[in-house]
Amino acid sequence: MTKRQLPPLRYAGQRRTIIMITLSQRTQKMSPSYIREILNATQQPDMISFAGGLPDESLFPKQRLQDAAAKMLADxxxxxxxxxxxxxxxxxxxxxxxxxxxxxxxxxxxxxxxxxxxxxxxxxxxxxxxxxxxxxxxxxxxxxxxxxxxxxxxxxxxxxxxxxxxxxxxxxxxxxxxxxxxxxxxxxxxxxxxxxxxxxxxxxxxxxxxxxxxxxxxxxxxxxxxxxxxxxxxxxxxxxxxxxxxxxxxxxxxxxxxxxxxxxxxxxxxxxxxxxxxxxxxxxxxxxxxxGLLEEHLPRLVHHYREKSLVMTHMLRKTLGDRISLSDPVGGMFLWGELHGISAHALAKASLENGVAIVPGDVFYPSGHEGPEALRLNFTHASISMIEEGIKRLTHAANML
Amino acid sequence: MTKRQLPPLRYAGQRRTIIMITLSQRTQKMSPSYIREILNATQQPDMISFAGGLPDESLFPKQRLQDAAAKMLADxxxxxxxxxxxxxxxxxxxxxxxxxxxxxxxxxxxxxxxxxxxxxxxxxxxxxxxxxxxxxxxxxxxxxxxxxxxxxxxxxxxxxxxxxxxxxxxxxxxxxxxxxxxxxxxxxxxxxxxxxxxxxxxxxxxxxxxxxxxxxxxxxxxxxxxxxxxxxxxxxxxxxxxxxxxxxxxxxxxxxxxxxxxxxxxxxxxxxxxxxxxxxxxxxxxxxxxxGLLEEHLPRLVHHYREKSLVMTHMLRKTLGDRISLSDPVGGMFLWGELHGISAHALAKASLENGVAIVPGDVFYPSGHEGPEALRLNFTHASISMIEEGIKRLTHAANML
CATH class of the missing domain: 3.40.640.10 (Type I PLP-dependent aspartate aminotransferase-like (Major domain))
Known part of the structure; x- marks a missing residue:
């Protein structure tokens, strides 16, 4: 990822003189998040995204949210x-x-x-x-x-x-x-x-x-x-x-x-x-x-997310074999896959063209540090059938490289 | 207002060695807000507060909030x-x-x-x-x-x-x-x-x-x-x-x-x-x-706040006379009164002891700058009868100085 330097500020409206307001030093050094930029790409229809860190909104506790809102509004x-x-x-x-x-x-x-x-x-x-x-x-x-x-x-x-x-x-x-x-x-x-x-x-x-x-x-x-x-x-x-x-x-x-x-x-x-x-x-x-959110809703979440993590791990191992090393997921929202003989950036790019978004591992290193050939894959947001389809597309992209 | 310098950080728990983490320079220079501190004093029962900048919660649009929450929860x-x-x-x-x-x-x-x-x-x-x-x-x-x-x-x-x-x-x-x-x-x-x-x-x-x-x-x-x-x-x-x-x-x-x-x-x-x-x-x-909040609720708010501002202005002029100069309030939430022959800090202190909170004007100047003998009075939060009682207490405090 090359960092995009922000230009000095130029006022966009009509003006008589061009007035420039310079940004603070700390802001000049900032760059937009690569992941937020990928998330924009994932807005396309039919794109399957393993790129973000989003929970599954179909599992949101709707009735509990209604009840909590009613109690909140009472005071x-x-x-x-x-x-x-x-x-x-x-x-x-x-x-x-x-x-x-x-x-x-x-x-x-x-x-x-x-x-x-x-x-x-x-x-x-x-x-x-x-x-x-x-x-x-x-x-x-x-x-x-x-x-x-x-x-x-x-x-x-x-x-x-x-x-x-x-x-x-x-x-x-x-x-x-x-x-x-x-x-x-x-x-x-x-x-x-x-x-x-x-x-x-x-x-x-x-x-x-x-x-x-x-x-x-x-x-x-x-x-x-x-x-x-x-x-x-x-x-x-x-x-x-x-x-x-x-x-x-x-x-x-x-x-x-x-x-x-x-x-x-x-x-x-x-x-x-x-x-x-x-x-x-x-x-x-x-x-x-x-x-009782944690007592009653959380076990349901854990059940579904665990199942998704197992499906994704199983499929990746089956289709990419020894081209990827995955640690067994014991919690959280992400799989981390170290790639063998594959460029993470090339795979991320080819995958995006195949309709699936993933994040290359070096994004998670400070600028100036080199990262490994690895991928981060989110397994919580997509449904199980989308996970299956997404890993197929990912594997297809890997096979084309 | 004297600025309170924050001491270097000392860990409060049990420990073998005392470990100190120093704050950033910008944080070392910060002081708690005088107004937030006054707001704490106003938590006492029977205290009438003209100190904060709070709207009147009895005018909150309850039904509109209910309706808006219902629409929000539907998606x-x-x-x-x-x-x-x-x-x-x-x-x-x-x-x-x-x-x-x-x-x-x-x-x-x-x-x-x-x-x-x-x-x-x-x-x-x-x-x-x-x-x-x-x-x-x-x-x-x-x-x-x-x-x-x-x-x-x-x-x-x-x-x-x-x-x-x-x-x-x-x-x-x-x-x-x-x-x-x-x-x-x-x-x-x-x-x-x-x-x-x-x-x-x-x-x-x-x-x-x-x-x-x-x-x-x-x-x-x-x-x-x-x-x-x-x-x-x-x-x-x-x-x-x-x-x-x-x-x-x-x-x-x-x-x-x-x-x-x-x-x-x-x-x-x-x-x-x-x-x-x-x-x-x-x-x-x-x-x-x-x-339609602005079309329908806002006029109601304006009506009530205008009435409160008039009551407060009228009472202050009647009871403090030429000891205070008030500009006519044409909007907003505050009266600003310049005092003549009265110390704003002495009046704020005496008022607090009489059960009414006000803010002396110099609080609104950067540290190192001298402010005038003036008061800020909020007229939106208290009810009209509390405004009347509060101005009586304020006048009583002024008369005791």
């Missing part, structure tokens, strides 16, 4: 201005159900906003941030916007290599270490308990703020839940939670939780950023959760 | 991830009803977020921003967070002094000129047409991006609407719109509109900031507007 005070930190009812539910009660929580417009607030609160231009590669694209965007210096650590199958991690912490003392230990986007990987314990131990001795992003944590298809790193360490941590994958993403409700001293600066920044996130939707989310 | 696709720029239906409505159709629009989480995105897109630390004083506090927060150098221009009764403005544009060529020409917060003032034309003319010859914030524009109680400055100039402008004052503020729907080249960078930044604003609420707002 229209939630349409008034509210607290920057978020709806007290929703915060209380999160404190009672998802985080240790010693922690403070701020509700954000998706966990993406939490990431952005963290970067603004803690990073000066040039500060060092450590990420595993491949890395969630939205995090790379935020850290590049903050003009951070990004250091990468290649993922192993069970999380970061502890020796390498210690070396980096020693040599660079990064300001932040950002990671997605549960069902990583894009790799789908899940840190083992041993890795989590070792990382937790390391964090205790280095001055690095650990950001544990866990949007997919509830979408586990095999095995038992593993403790969060932030529960295993005494070091300063901020954990990010999201309801986009277990409720609906359009509602844009996420949160950041950590010690009060870690969260307080985010509240101050959010006040300037947007005063607060929309309250009626926070209240709707509260009612969804209080009425 | 649950709006619960899926959506476009960063905003819901296409709402954008189309805005383009058809509120802005020239050559302009581009981005939906934001209140117009506060639009301001924040503009500052991030256009300002490097040290860049110069021109504001009229007094100034909307949320704008000052955003510009201080962007580490801008803030230049002030004192308001006259009909807008900025044109000679002074030209001098500043010539000498400093500020990157942005931020203003609220319609029923200013906190001063309530409204620029005359002549002033607007003169400012529009000046903008044509200086490389300054004009930000026209118009959240109160629809709340006009006297006279005819006056053209927006951004409609009178060929210079680059971004106008901000908000539905917080005409629908409900908790929904947090605002927008920025301008030439496509001005808006495109905001879209890119918003993608990193929060992907997009909550979609179901954008859709609800679309239905509210499409179903």
């Amino acid at each position: 229209t005070r939630c349409f008034q201005y509210g607290e920057t930190q978020g709806d007290p009812k929703l915060r209380e539910w999160i404190k009672n159900h998802q985080i240790p009660d010693t922690l403070e929580v701020i509700i954000t417009t998706g966990s993406q906003q939490a990431l952005d607030l963290i970067a603004r609160a803690y990073l000066n231009p040039g500060d060092t941030v450590l990420v595993e590669t491949p890395c969630y694209l939205g995090a790379l965007q935020v850290f590049e916007l903050a003009e951070a210096s990004i250091i990468t650590l290649p993922q192993t199958i069970s999380g970061p290599d502890i020796e390498q991690l210690e070396q980096i912490l020693q040599q660079h003392t990064p300001k932040l270490f950002y990671s997605v230990p549960d069902f990583h986007n894009p790799s789908g990987r899940c840190w083992s308990l041993e890795t989590r314990q070792a990382v937790a131990h390391l964090l205790n001795t280095y001055s690095t703020l650990f950001i544990e992003d866990a949007p997919y944590r509830a979408l586990r298809y095999e095995g038992d839940h593993i403790a969060q790193v932030s529960d295993l360490t005494d070091a300063p941590t901020i954990r990010l939670g999201s309801f986009s994958k277990v409720a609906t993403p359009g509602m844009r409700i996420g949160y950041a939780a950590g010690a009060a001293t870690c969260i307080q600066p985010l509240i101050l920044l959010k006040q300037a950023a947007d005063l607060h996130s929309t309250l009626p939707i926070q209240r709707m989310m509260y009612h969804l959760l209080a009425d | 649950t696709r709006c619960f899926q991830y959506g476009e960063t720029q905003g819901d296409p239906k709402l954008r189309e409505w805005i383009k058809n009803h509120q802005i020239p159709d050559t302009l581009e629009v981005i939906i934001t989480t209140g117009s506060q977020q639009a301001l924040d995105l503009i500052a991030r897109a256009y300002l490097n630390p040290g860049d110069t921003v021109l504001v009229e004083t007094p100034c909307y506090l949320g704008a000052l927060q955003v510009f201080e967070l962007a580490e801008a150098s803030i230049i002030t221009l004192p308001q006259t009764i009909s807008g900025p002094d044109i000679e002074q403005l030209e001098q500043i544009l010539q000498q400093h060529t500020p990157k942005l000129f931020y203003s609220v020409p319609d029923f200013h917060n906190p001063s309530g003032r409204c620029w005359s047409l002549e002033t607007r034309q003169a400012v529009a003319h000046l903008l044509n010859t200086y490389s300054t991006l004009f930000i026209e914030d118009a959240p109160y524009r629809a709340l006009r109680y006297e006279g005819d609407h006056i053209a927006q400055v951004s409609d009178l100039t060929d210079a680059p402008t971004i106008r901000l719109g908000s539905f917080s004052k005409v629908a409900t503020p908790g929904m947090r729907i605002g927008y920025a509109a301008g030439a496509a080249t001005c808006i495109q960078p905001l879209i890119l930044l918003k993608q990193a900031a929060d992907l997009h604003s909550t979609l179901p609420i954008q859709r609800m707002m679309y239905h509210l507007l499409a179903d």
Whole structure:
């Protein structure tokens, strides 16, 4: 992907003199997301998309949404201005159900906003941030916007290599270490308990703020839940939670939780950023959760997504054989396939021409870093019959290369 | 107001070693909003508050909200991830009803977020921003967070002094000129047409991006609407719109509109900031507007708010006499009273002790700038009988000084 530099601003209307307003340095460096651009291509009819990270809208809990909306509307005070930190009812539910009660929580417009607030609160231009590669694209965007210096650590199958991690912490003392230990986007990987314990131990001795992003944590298809790193360490941590994958993403409700001293600066920044996130939707989310969304709706989601992941994995192995290496998906929304003897970009391009959209792996690396020949495939959005048809088209494209 | 410096971060939990994570420079400079702190004090029972900028929730259009929610829920696709720029239906409505159709629009989480995105897109630390004083506090927060150098221009009764403005544009060529020409917060003032034309003319010859914030524009109680400055100039402008004052503020729907080249960078930044604003609420707002909110609900609001403004003005003049100078309120949500022989801070403190909250005027000046002895009084939130009681308490406090 070549980064598109934004030109200086030229006013498009009628004018007597050409007036140019230059963008800030950080904005001049930004580029549109490759994935958003692919998503535009997927608007074409008959296109099958494995490119986005979208949940299956046919599984949205329609009746629950109706019920939650009715309860929300019964108290229209939630349409008034509210607290920057978020709806007290929703915060209380999160404190009672998802985080240790010693922690403070701020509700954000998706966990993406939490990431952005963290970067603004803690990073000066040039500060060092450590990420595993491949890395969630939205995090790379935020850290590049903050003009951070990004250091990468290649993922192993069970999380970061502890020796390498210690070396980096020693040599660079990064300001932040950002990671997605549960069902990583894009790799789908899940840190083992041993890795989590070792990382937790390391964090205790280095001055690095650990950001544990866990949007997919509830979408586990095999095995038992593993403790969060932030529960295993005494070091300063901020954990990010999201309801986009277990409720609906359009509602844009996420949160950041950590010690009060870690969260307080985010509240101050959010006040300037947007005063607060929309309250009626926070209240709707509260009612969804209080009425048993996770107990009753989540198992249904897990059942369907697990089935889709198995179908996609099975078909890919059958049709591409040893031209692709897939790790077994134990959770989340993505398969990560390492290609053997195939160019990921050539395959993505040929697939698009065959009516199926996929994302080449190097998109998930910071600019200037070379990525492997790999693919990210989303298995949650398409129906099973579309998955079958899409993998046929993908295989056809691969066979033509 | 003394600014409270945030201490370096200390992790509050149990730990073996004390680990400190320092905040970014911009965050170290931030201070909590004085008004938010006053709002906390107003949570006490029997406190009458003229301090916030809250609409009257007894006037929220409950049936319309119910109807809009029902229409929104009938198409649950709006619960899926959506476009960063905003819901296409709402954008189309805005383009058809509120802005020239050559302009581009981005939906934001209140117009506060639009301001924040503009500052991030256009300002490097040290860049110069021109504001009229007094100034909307949320704008000052955003510009201080962007580490801008803030230049002030004192308001006259009909807008900025044109000679002074030209001098500043010539000498400093500020990157942005931020203003609220319609029923200013906190001063309530409204620029005359002549002033607007003169400012529009000046903008044509200086490389300054004009930000026209118009959240109160629809709340006009006297006279005819006056053209927006951004409609009178060929210079680059971004106008901000908000539905917080005409629908409900908790929904947090605002927008920025301008030439496509001005808006495109905001879209890119918003993608990193929060992907997009909550979609179901954008859709609800679309239905509210499409179903005639402005035609039918707005006149009712204007009627009630006008009555409240008259009651408050009348009572203040009657009880404080020549100790206060009030401009006649022709729109918006605030009265601005210049005090004669009374300290605004002493009066605010004594009033709070008497059970009524008001905001002293110097809060609306950048730190380091001295403000006048003045008060901002909100007349939209309290009922008429509470306004009467509140002004009695305020007068009692003034008489005790």
